[in-house]
Amino acid sequence: MESSEKCCIVCGQKQVEGIAIWKAFICQSCEQEMVQTDVLDDKYPFFVERMKQIWKMEA
Ligand SMILES: [Zn+2]
Numbered sequence: 001m002e003s004s005e006k007c008c009i010v011c012g013q014k015q016v017e018g019i020a021i022w023k024a025f026i027c028q029s030c031e032q033e034m035v036q037t038d039v040l041d042d043k044y045p046f047f048v049e050r051m052k053q054i055w056k057m058e059a
Contacts, residue, residue: 010034010050024054 005014006025015027026034034047 009053010047022054023057 004016006016006018006020006027007013008015008018008027008030009024010026010030013027015025015029018025018027019031020026033043037043037047
């Protein structure tokens, strides 16, 4: 059983490579995309909403 796979909070895919923030996990591709996304980009609010999920998990 592969235990290193985690479910990415942004894309919902199970990935091995990525970063852990609190109890959440963001895969490498999503993390790269977030870094490259401009605040004026249409995708930005989506990422912000996803990040909010992480803060809710912490509570
Ligand atoms: Zn992802």
